[in-house]
Amino acid sequence: MSKPIEKREAATKAFFNEMASTYDADVQVLGWDPVEVVKLWPFMIFPGESYLDVGCGTGALLSFFSGAQRKLSAMDLSTEMIAQARRREDLKQVDFVQGSAEAIWPFPTDEFDKVTCLAMLEFVEHLDVALDELLRVMKPGGRALFSVEDRIDWLDTDRGGYELRYGEFPLWRRSLEEVKLYLPPGAKIVKSERQRGYEVTELGFTTAYHVIEIEKEYT
């Protein structure tokens, strides 16, 4: 049985609070860079558009998209990750909110032209709640780019425990078909691609993400 959501989120938050000061250096070693994902996709935020990054971490994506009169907003569970992001000179105008993607998001309906949510949904058990909220805050015609960690076929049973990658709390890995089941009506997949994730250094194993772009349909 899974832990109550409050306990699980407290463990996730404590984990990211603790790693916040070394996060940028750590992900370089693990080979994960969300900026590369949006550049290569390409996922664009046009000048003047409103943009929300959920699970913003230390603010790498926000920093990439700062400037050109874009209106930047961000949410993260970890106060320390937000504190790191706030240190960036180019993010002084960002509207940062501490909150969980697994609850009602503290943003109005039909608010954002663009939303990103990269390398975060694997920490969310109730994907349906997060995707409902993601779609709700998007403007009709708006676009979102998000990733879900792909399932791993653990043929070697000795590795079973690694499904609980972070020990204190589980990771949720999903197939593309599962994501499609959770997508609310009104979300149209524009493009999806399976991409390299991050390295599990102790196993010499590289994870994979399904990166998915959706559009909110006009009703």
Ligand SMILES: C[S@@+](CC[C@H](N)C(=O)[O-])C[C@H]1O[C@@H](n2cnc3c(N)ncnc32)[C@H](O)[C@@H]1O
């Ligand atoms: C692996 S980091 C990814 C950060 C950034 N998006 C990137 O790609 O580098 C995951 C981030 O998601 C945040 N997070 C985890 N669970 C969350 C939740 N339920 N709601 C919002 N943020 C969450 C963590 O605090 C952390 O900052």
